Amino acid sequence: MPKQRVITEDNVTVDVDAVVYFRITDPEKAVVEVQRYDVATSLLAQTTLRDILGQKSLDELLSKREELNKSLQTIIDSGTDPWGIKVSNVTIRDVALPEEMLRAIAKQAEAEREKRARIIIADGEFLASKKMAEAAEFYEGKTAALRLRELQTLAEIAREKNLIIVPGGDIGKVAGIAKAVNKKVVE
DSSP states (O other), rough: OOEEEEEETOOOOEEEEEEEEEEOOOOHHHHHHHHSSSHHHHHHHHHHHHHHHHHHHHHHHHHOOOHHHHHHHHHHHHHHHHTEEEEEEEEEEEOOOOHHHHHHHHHHHHHHHHHHHHHHHHHHHHHHHHHHHHHHHHHHTHHHHHHHHHHEEEHHHHHHHHHOOOOSSSSHHHHHHHHHHHHHHHH
């Protein structure tokens, strides 16, 4: 059957290419009951295809082809049975979408990927903030540990950027902290 232009339930125009396989079961009926059984079968298949697919959404048309093939086969077969013709199979071969619809689907897919990426980033930030809160509780009242962590962070920054960082504030405190750490390491 020739390609059929179908308007789906959600008002999307698509070109559908389908094949109808049939055989004559009663040659006398095929000649007497209908004029040109092959053309009549093709016309019935075309109108049935447009009617059935016009009641479906684009998503259904793309995802439920097997169901649609069986439904079309049953309906067309019941229409050709009085003519002595058995429709053995109907296959939707291709559904051609308009170019603007393909672009819209691509944009939707990209938006979905961005949404998932943002959710993953937000989840990571949430977990990081929980860990930071735990760290803040740990460092509360432990000024020496907090200061050592600060110095370690500065050292990491300096290593990455090839810089020398001189922290402001009381150098004597830093020396005292270093001395305290050395005592703990020696003991």
